Amino acid sequence: MGKNKIFDEAKKILNENHNLLQLEVQSNISKAKSDDEFSALNAKKRELIFELGKYTNEKKDVKPLIDELKEITKKQEIVLKKIGLTFNDLKEKFNCEKCKDEGVINGEYCVCFKRILSDILLKESGLNKTNLPKFSDVDYSLYSDAYVKNMKIIYDNIENYINNLKNQEKHIVTISGPTGVGKTFLTECIVERAIEQGYYTIYTTSIGLNVNMLKYHTAQVNEKQNIIEPYLTCDLLIIDDLGTEPIYNNVTIEYLYLVISERLKAGLYTFINTNLTPNQIIDVYGERIFSRIANIRDTMLINMNANDIRLGLRK
Ligand SMILES: [Zn+2]
Secondary structure (H helix, E strand, O other): OOHHHHHHHHHHHHHHHHHHHHHHHHHHHHHHOOOOHHHHHHHHHHHHHHHHHHHHHHHOHHHHHHHHHHHHHHHHHHHHHHHOOOOOHHHHOOOOOOOOOOOOOOOOOOOHHHHHHHHHHHHHHOOOOOOOOOOHOOOOHHHOOHEEEEEEEHHHHHHHHOOOOHHOOOOEEEEEOOOOHHHHHHHHHHHHHHHHHOOOOEEEEEEEEEHHHHHHHHHHHHHHHHHHHHHHHOOOOEEEOOOOOOOOOOHHHHHHHHHHHHHHOOOOOOEEEEOEEEEEHHHHHHHHHHHOOOOOOEEEEEEOOOOEEEEEOOO
């Protein structure tokens, strides 16, 4: 799904949930109206309200009318009680009292809207998990003492990066290191936080991306856009395990370069996880890709190594 479609889908769900709630209100209103006593009182009420307008214009004392209205309302309450209802049951209901189901408060998305969006984003993210770990779940005791300090620097830097995503000047983060140092866990924390903040985040293994790029390469023109659009429009793209995919001629390297370059042009953010060292990245993907994803000037390059973690932006 493209980014706009995701927001449209969230708005649709917001409206559907609101309308669903009104069905119950509508059936309560019908039930009340079908009661003759209640309806008669309602008619009387309308008359009085009309009179009230006249009295106000003519500057007459409206107190008797207001007292009578209060009386009628009390009678209606009693009638409603008999049929198991209250006045509250007849009022428009909201799933979210904060935004009255508008999804927006003061030009900002409401928490309720973000929650709907998160559910869609998680489904769309490509990570088939419902419970993603959070940064606060990191268990540093899993790392040896010498390793803990550097691990904390890495997690803090990345957490901070995601929290301030829109202000980051480096649009690519490359996390390099052997398996077993927690790259997968870190990746899931990144997805969780980014989605929580309402960013359209896509997770893909490099193998999955490669397969889709091969599809893109061979697809009919009218199908191409659907295949590539999410990769080019999502706020955050995570490519996991770069280097494990087979290299297809005219596809793997060319489209990886295309996706990364287009994302940079659009000011979008990309995370890449890889077991490859920077030198191996040059060997496999060549200088062009290396210069995009592994140079310290434009990339936050993080080297997670079991014995020696170095951080591209360590002071
Ligand atoms: Zn709300």
